[in-house]
Amino acid sequence: MELLTRFTFVSACLFAEWAVTFIAVANCSISPSEMNGDSALKLPSAVIPVSQKSTLGSFYSLSLSSTFPEDLEVNEYCTELLRIYGQRYVTFANCLVTYARPVRVCQNCYTGFNSLEDIYKNISFDKSAPGNVSCHDSLMRSDRLMLLYTLFIKLDEIWTSAECKQCLNEDQDALSNDTLYFMATLNQSLSCFEQYQRNHTELCKDCKTSYKRLNEVYGRMEKNQMLCIDLEDAMNMTQHLWSKNFRCLLPREETVPVIAVSSFMLFLPIIFYLSSFLHSEQKKRKLIHPKRVKSSSSLMNIQDKFS
């Protein structure tokens, strides 16, 4: 019943929950292929409306009532693994949603991810399971949906594209020192911004040093590939604050010298072409008169043909 209570609370986990319920259904619906056709056809129609109602109790009662042979049932050990997987999945997904905006997922959810990864690995490398069928096969590869796999892979993709691993230390169990240092620098800048909230010109001048240092730290980390989505997002927001909200832009002051140098440069070719036009001697060509039959009259010949 623990699952059910959570379900009512966390709307974001609906998807995951649904999946957990459905995995058992899916599991059931493939096994009849090895049984006689009648019950295989009946079973899904009986199960699906139940799962849509999401009432776990009646589902269990129904599944108990269907008669699977002993060896096709998911054994208890695997069911336990499945339950743990579901719990951890929900915890992690919950964490992701909670820290979605502003992005803080790497800082806050790495424990969740690690535990989820552990249980997933447990299931997929499970060899020591009691009974004939390993949990890996019975839970993950029994149907075409392969839900446990797909669910994990999706989250793993999110985790990879967030590049959270770059912000964590080597064991992936804590934030790395660089990340902590960056966050300290960021906080300095932000507190400076706080201080001068009223006067933007003052802010641009006085917070410049801390902001510049932040930029430097960020640039260095970018070069070393130590950024994750948290830091990128934080930096993005800070930059937006700095440039758009406080309008600390660089002034375009040098228009006159740039125009002067440019027009000087553009003037050079004109001088060049004029001088070469005036001073350079023209190249001459000597025409050659080839030998022709009655060369002077060949023209007349053509003229004759015209008329």
Added chain:
Amino acid sequence: MANISKKVSWSGRGDDRGERTPLLNGAEDGKYNRHVLNFVFQSLDYDNSENQLFLEEERRMSHMGFRCLETRRWVICGLIGFLTGLIACLIDIAVEKLAGYKYSAVKQNIEKFTEFGGLSISLILWAVLNSAFVMVGAIAVAFFEPFAAGSGIPQIKCYLNGVKIPRVVRLKTLAIKVFGVICSVAGGLAVGKEGPMIHSGAVVAAGVSQGRSTSLKKDFKIFEYFRRDTEKRDFVSAGAAAGVSAAFGAPVGGVLFSLEEGASFWNQMLTWRIFFASMISTFTLNFFLSIYHGKPGELSSPGLINFGRFDSDSVQYNLYEIPLFIIMGALGGVLGALFNVINYWLTIFRIRYIHRPCLQVMEAMLVAAVTATVSFAMIYFSNDCQPLGQDNTEEYSLQLFCADGEYNSMATAFFNTPERSVRSLFHNPPGSYNPLTLGVFTLAYFVLAVWTYGLTVSAGVFIPSLLIGAAWGRLFGILLSTITSSQSIWADPGKYALIGAAAQLGGIVRMTLSLTVILVEATGSVTYGFPIMLVLMTAKIVGDYFIEGLYDVHIKLQSVPFLHWEAPPTSHWLTAREVMSSPVTCFNRVEKVGRIVDVLSNTSTNHNGFPVVILSFLQPGKICGLILRSQLIVLLKHKVFVERASSRLSHRKLQLKDFRDAYPRFPPIQSIHVSQDERECMMDLTEFMNPTPYTVPQETSLPRVFKLFRALGLRHLVVVDNENRVVGLVTRKDLARYHLGKDGLEELHLAQT
């Protein structure tokens, strides 16, 4: 009525024929006339001379020998492809590295000065760096090998047409070309490296197939059989194809390029060999680039040599877009014609006034400096800021006065090598560019590209054309999406950039078949074949209405006797009698050495082929063969005189090999010493002359003669009367001087520079 229409069709203008001569376009001696044929250009000897030596050699050769020959041809084609790919790889990497150093230096400088002031110094730094690169390249070209200037495509086109352009396929030219193109692309000029790649491929082919280098004075003693114009030219067409395929990653496009632009004489086995060379070249380049990019062996890795793929869903097109594409094609034709006209006048000015090497170098440097200045000014005054992309495709993004986390969008177009700019115009997501930015960029780049082409640097026009077209094409796409309310249909301006690029390039170079395939292959999208083809056709039709293609313009300005596909229309009334040169300098079958030497030494005529006639009291004599200057020179050098024959018995007989050894640089006649005694000797030409030259009667029409030249690759065509007596000789220059002008058929003059 009939009379008038006849007049119009012949001369294009009716009544004032009496006042003006219809055929000569009014040029007097001394006055510069741009429409002339240059005297120095010679033809290739594509037609094989079937003299007795040749027959003997063929008889000696076994069946196995011919098999080996065929195998050797394939090996050579493979080598051509491999070496061309290597050179392309070298150019690619060198340009990337040098441009990388330059841009990162300038970028650092700009970043430093944006904050503290002094951006005019960055401007000067950029201009100086550009000029320095270009200066090195221009000095190499102007002082060491002027034939390496430009894209090289006009020259290769002429070579494949059958004109021997001096020094165009030498190793030295290749070295200068490669060096020059690296300098000019790294120097930030509005140029590309594709045209020079084609030239490089051709030079590689000419060198490899000969198995030696006369520039290095090294003879590897291999492939000696191929030392004659026929074979060499076939290999050069393979080399040009390999060059195209390495430049664009388009092997089929390369073959078609060779077919369309070059080889007038074509056979199936040659096509297949050329394709082989192209394929090898593309994949050699891919292989080495994959090593360079740290993924050795991944031959299919995309983005190694092309403009990126168009295969996402957002770049689909629909039937109703076809009219739009055709409109863009017409626009491209007009803009291309404008490009060519401006460049034409500029080139004339350059030929007249800027012909000294130091002036040429200065001009190139100035263009480089101005290019940098214009780019900088554009970037400086641009207010178009865009947020940094997710995957950060711009390698040298400039922030300048943009907000933190944003970059200057003008800088992605200007502060980059042209090839990368094309790629970003094709593929950057919608909204990466402001319409204003694109408009200004198109205008500025158009002017720069027109100005740049024809400088004394080795550089091509493909990429700048694509870039101009991509810019206005993208602009077109953006405007479409703003004027129509439904955003989704016109969503991606990238495809319009592609179509615009095709239209602009087609409008400038006027290639059709090969360009379609090249673009399809370079963008990896067969589905775009149809619109690209339509666009190129439209661009060609519209552009041809104003002026011919850029390469043809330059061929004309270089006064090359170029034979087009067909004889000019309305020329059927001209007969061989009017076209030929006469009287002809003939030799007797057994001729006095003194006379031969005198004729050959006559610099004012500089003939290359001499009909051999049977000695008779009638003038002119009956024809019995044709002998070439090069053969006579070899004969004189070996002193094959009748009087020496008895004493030469111990010597070996002259073989075809002796002629091949002297090829392709036969010594001038002045370097051959002939003593007074020897002048009195006689020379028997029977064995060496071509006993069956092509002849035509005097009444043959010009188109008929033209067809013979074009289809057989002739160099000399003897005109005979009804008793087989030589009355005249037709050469390439006699044919090429006729062309269709505004006032009907016009005749060009021969001139000596």
